[in-house]
Amino acid sequence: MEFEHVTFDLPHGSFHALQGGDPHGRPTLVLHGFPDHPPTAKPFLAELGRRGRRVVAPWLRGYAPSPTAGPFDMAALTGDVLALIDRWSPGRAVELIGHDWGGAITYDVCVTAPERIERAVTLAFPHPLTFLSQPRLAQLRRSWYMGLFQLPGSGWIASARDLALIDHLWRQWSPGLSLDPALQAELHETLRASMPAPLRYYRGLLRPGMLGAMRRLSQPIAVPLLQLHGADDGCILPQQVDDRHRFAGPHALEVVPDVGHFLHIEAPEAIAERIAAWGRVASFPPASIKG
Structure with a gap:
């Protein structure tokens, strides 16, 4: 299944995306995480298309060729997604799928503008308040890179001369995944053109804007x-606490065996089918955007 490279002129600049799937299908927006970009997920995007989705997957703010200038607070990242929905799917709510940082943005979009989202899926990222409430030693060991990225000059770790740490993170986070060399080279090219912007997501965690996001996320979804x-x-341990109080609508949590952090890249068909099955069971009617 072919995907075309498209652009959207949004308030923050020209955002690039892959677009494809069923042209008459359910509009589905897929948000990537760190350190990633849409092309690595092409098999997953194609599986979504085969299951009746019209798919768009943007390079998020901070990832070339989309704008690499900040700010990188949650309100700004959520604003990009809402602006893209307004441009791409005016008048119709979308299915929103987010991995890693794309998952964090997905939660915030759901509480900020629920009328724009028909249903949502997060991959490899618990509800942010649940994640923060689990300061287990095993998770702290996995989160060491977040502290490293706070240090001045830490951009050298992913400089044009050295992407070894990025490759190490992929191997550590998804031990069973061997990324295709051509896809890895394409990802390296994107990260070289983007750094240090992707690291600024993590630096934004300690800024005042994140407090506003935490207040929004205290509302049940x-x-x-x-x-x-x-x-x-x-990278992130599956959650061990019951956080059903954070969800006011239909909700399910599934821990998928034999896959790691980049689960949709490791098992694109299986993950796409789980998403489709969730949709069939839930049977939610299409929603219209009001206002």
Whole structure:
């Protein structure tokens, strides 16, 4: 299945995206995480298309060829997504799928503008308040890179001369995944053109704007939401606490065996089918955007 490279002129600049799938299907927006970009997920995007989705997957703010200038607070990232929805799917709510940082943005979009989201799926990222409430030693060991990225000059770790740490993170986070060399080279090219902007997501965690996001996320999420998490995730542990109070609408959590952090890249057909099955069981009617 072919995907075309398209652009959207949004308030923050010209955002690039892959677009394809069923031209008459359910509009589905897929948000990537760190350190990633849409082309690595092409097999997953194609599987969504085969299941009746019209798919668009943007390079997020901070990832070339989309704008690499900040700010990188959650309100700004959420604003980009809402502006893209308004441009791409005016008058119709979308299915929103987010991995890693794209998952964090997905939660915030759901509480900021629930009328724009028909249903949502997060991959490899618990509800942010649930994640923060689990300061287990095993998770702290996995989150060491977040502290490193706070240090001045840490951009050298992913400089044009050295992407070894980025490759190490991929191997550590998804131990069973061997990324195709051509896809890895394409990802390296994007990260070389983008750094240090992707690291600024993590620096934004300690800024005042994140407090506003935490206040928004204290509201229960009414949008129907499915959480998928790899059992072998070396980046973020599957949650161990009951956080059903954070969801006011239909909700499910599934821990997927034999996959790691990049579960949709490791098992694109299986993850796409879990998402489709969730949609069939939930049977939510299409929603219209009001206002």
